[in-house]
Amino acid sequence: MTDIPAVTTLAATPPATRRTEPFIPLPLTAARAVTLLGAAVTIASTFLSWTYTTDFPGDLTVTGYPGGLQVITLIGGILALLLALAAFRVKGLSWLVPSRSNNAVLAMALGTLATTWYTVIAIAEELGGLANVDPGGFVAAIGSLLLFLGTLALPIDRQPEEDDDTEYYELGRFAETSLIVSAYRALRSLRLNHSDLRIGDPRKLNPWLQRLTVVVVFAVGLKILTFGIATDYTEIFIGYLLVIAFGVWALSAAGLLRQFQQLTQENRRFTAAVGVLAAIAYPFAQNNEHWANLGVNILIFGTVALGLNIVVGLTGLLDLGYVAFLGVGAYAAALVSGSAFSVWSGVQFPFWAAALTGMAAALVFGVLIGAPTLRLRGDYLAIVTLGFGEIFRIAVNNLDGVSGPKVTNGPNGISQIPDLSIFGYNLGNPHEIGSFTLGRFANYYLLMLVITIIVVLIFTRAADSRIGRSWVAIREDETAATAMGINSFRVKLIAFALGASLAGLAGTVSAHVTYSVVPNPYQFAGSSPPNSAFLLAAVVLGGMGTVSGPILGAALLYLIPEKLGFIQRYELLGFGIALILIMRFRPEGIIPNRRRQLEFHEDDTLIPGQRPLGDDTVPASTAGA
Template sequence: MTNTTVTTESTPVNTALIPLPVNVARALTAVGGLATAASAYLAWTWTSDFPGDLTYYGAPAGVQWLTFVAGLLTLLFSLSGYSVKGLRWLASQTTAPLLISSLGGLAVTWYSLGAIAVELGGLANLTTGGTIAGVAALIPVIGALGLPKADTAPDGGGLKARLAAYTAKLDRTTPRTQVPAWQQRAIITLAIAVGLSVFTYGIDSYTETFIGFLIVVGFGAWALHAAGILERFSALTATHRGFSTVLAFAAAAVFPFTQNNDHNANLGVNILIFGTVALGLNIVVGLTGLLDLGYVAFLGVGAYAAALVSGSEYSVFSGTTFPFWAAALTGAGASLVFGVLIGAPTLRLRGDYLAIVTLGFGEIFRIAVNNLDGVSGPKITNGPAGIPGIPDLTIFGFNLGNSHAFGGFTIGRFANYFFLMLVITAIVIVIFTRAADSRIGRAWVAIREDETAATAMGINGFRVKLVAFALGASLAGLAGTVSAHVTYNVVPNPYQFAGAAPPNSAFLLAAVVLGGMGTVSGPLLGAALLYLIPEKLQFLQNYELLAFGVALVILMRFRPEGVIANKRRQLEFHEAEEPATPAEPAAPATAGV
């Protein structure tokens, strides 16, 4: 008698929501993505009244470009499943990126068609091309829903198995080599160029087009994150940190040259101002863990200090005009002094008590500058009228208020201030990163994690928190000196917790939390989003706090560490999430013969 072992292989369960053959589903995603992109070249409306004029064949415009990009991204993700040479970097072990990108194409296309119907007064305004676009955008969604959750090749082999076999083949034939450094830098350069193009398109968009832009960017970023591409790019930029930083600033410096009017440069300089102030708040909130609800007051202190020595005829020191470097030091120094004066008696408090005190300081500042009008108090700030007539800065004989020709381009007033603010932002980033990586920075993080344990280890908690408070305040004051000259005047209304136009304390805190606490690029991204969205979508201005609240709730649910995550905080927020335990292989069936 002999024993024979018979192994029974389990049949893989089809986890697709729509039961379709894998070959058919994959073909639908590829054909649907191509058709969605191609539909952008058709005319969608009979009339040119819709923004962008969508009446031409072969010339995409406005929202049609968004549909084209979404369809192209879906096509690329679909082709990566076939291991097309050059697209393996898009490959993923799941079909989630493909499904997300196809849903993004469906969302932006159907939103655009709905906006056309609402704006022009009915579906009758859609041409056959618009109908084709709507149907084409649905095809890749059906195909993606017909694929199992784990990506499967047309020949039945899983993507993970294909990649493993491909890797094994490389190991047997050629030594594994890393991508050359010049190629890595080329990838970073290309990505930053794409980022500049995306930002330029977004800042030039309004209402209908901007909403579609947000849809495409949101779903596109989600799909790239699901495919692991954003994490790989983050690791790449970390390897070439200096090169990436210099290139990012170079791309920012190119931005004013891409604009035909100075209004967008004005948006850019305000984003940099608020982003810089948010970076200062990030030291207090993100690194040290102190909840400051009156931080915008330090921006106001710097702005008022610079306005008083600006040479404005409405200043009580109208005969005093400081050069920019002296005015910047005055604004930063005044905010630093106020930071120490406010922090010294209050930083012994913790948690909600500290938040209430800082909120009170913000209100005290606003009320005080309102009353320093010569009637209710000494005449220093002119009360509600503020200090108008602040002259433009002159640096090395270069008047920032005048337009200048440069290489065939005309650089306007706001573009001049944009370049100045870009230099200041670079200085603030250097200060932030050097401080965060220093001994005092590690003490801040220790205080944030557990102040009691940090104190027991010998850290002077009060002194460390006071340094953070003072440094953050001085950075806000530095940005305030530029803000005063950009706006020509300083008034009390903006410097409150909420309700006024940005910046306010709620705006700055939301920028830090949404962007990513403890990071450099997070607050800058948060400030850009929170400033641009109300600016482009005017109907949201009356519901600004509601929109902020909804965004915070969604973010806390799905990504509590922020859009750009600090690795340490990401581990803290997800420490309870255990990796899925792989299923044990089925026991072999043994039969005796």
């Protein structure tokens, strides 16, 4: 691929505001040699035996054939080597690092070091000491350490040094202790700075080459996703997460993420179409019903999080009982879907009618709850919605024919919900499509994908409409919005009702996927999703006010505990830590809305003509009332 000339983007900050210097003083030639030597040794070590026993997951005993975590280390080493050669301006590879920064090499080297040393330490810990590590493991540890030390000696783009009289108000009373201030200043001097480096404009490439790039990126992303989901061992999945996290950081430092965002903005409709095709290809890319079930649940929770995003992200209303609307939709669909345990067991609506019933029931509850409570603001509204969520769970528990009318069968719930049949296509039976077999969960995955697309279209159309601009105006300043003539109560009630109906729609599919509906999951916080804390964390973590943010947040918060079973007991603790970190380091979320990113980083100088990295659901120019 030819290099993209970096001539269209100006520097975002004057040269004095950024410094380029190594962490370790070493001649540049020596630093490059150590970096390349470390990468080569790390790659070669993956073809050696790391342990003599197969008791460690992945079988690392074979010489000449990497397995398990060796494959992940091999990938990290190869990526670090390619980025290093590109940063060193080797002809034909420089397009891999359009920012021309060694920061990308440092990030990937750190990821390779973390994965390799984690593997060696895990072998020693699980098998009873370093005696269980073969020479190949020590060679890998030394090679990855050489790679990392070599990159530390390369010129690194860093934040400028701060003056000695700089005040750090965030330290509070510790700002009076000189030792703490000096240590804090030293830590801040380690920060990298590559977000404002010049990169070439990929939109000057041939349009067909642009689209080919989008297709290749989605194809590689699908392969990476299926590889991680299909990982059976906790140790391998942790290594996978390490390489993915540092790999994304490296791609960001290289400037490739910014270039890909420019391509997607230039080819929005094509990118959306390719994204949908990649999602459709997911059940065909793996042939395991358990992984298909993971995909169904991610889409269900992501769709519900999108509905909550209308209430929280666009309108700014803190709803702590939102999962109850998912339960309303699930129970309404279960009652009319022909279950033998339903009080209307003789009634079996077709899917479209059951879906409308679930949406309508959730809509009615949303209006009934919202009408008397949406005149409240802030914490008072949050407390009321939290109470509604608990009232719903307690009510369905008591509608068992003993404590109250027999409607929901109490704690036993409504079970034996039959599988859906749409136009004669029974989703409960496996179906052959060419050489592929779509099982039950794969069928429901495709159905839920269609519903998710519908919800995304509803969300985007509503966010870009006049009512959507009113939601944003209320979120920013309800008093000012009311003074400008917006009926805040009516607008908030519409947001509440629309969000509730979308959750109810997802609940209708959820009831059929799980075969039963019981009260326990529909609470504020629980051991497993869905619950209101999970959904709220997904919206905040992914990015409030965006389309892809809540879906990504739901996927991460569901998939990681599912694959790392040992942290399921500490799920709420994990949510809390994740929210603290995201609020401290990236308050706008992983995929930020452009307007909110500008609000949180209003002191940052933007590159002229460059739009901030984020999901532009609501245009900043029309976000007012």
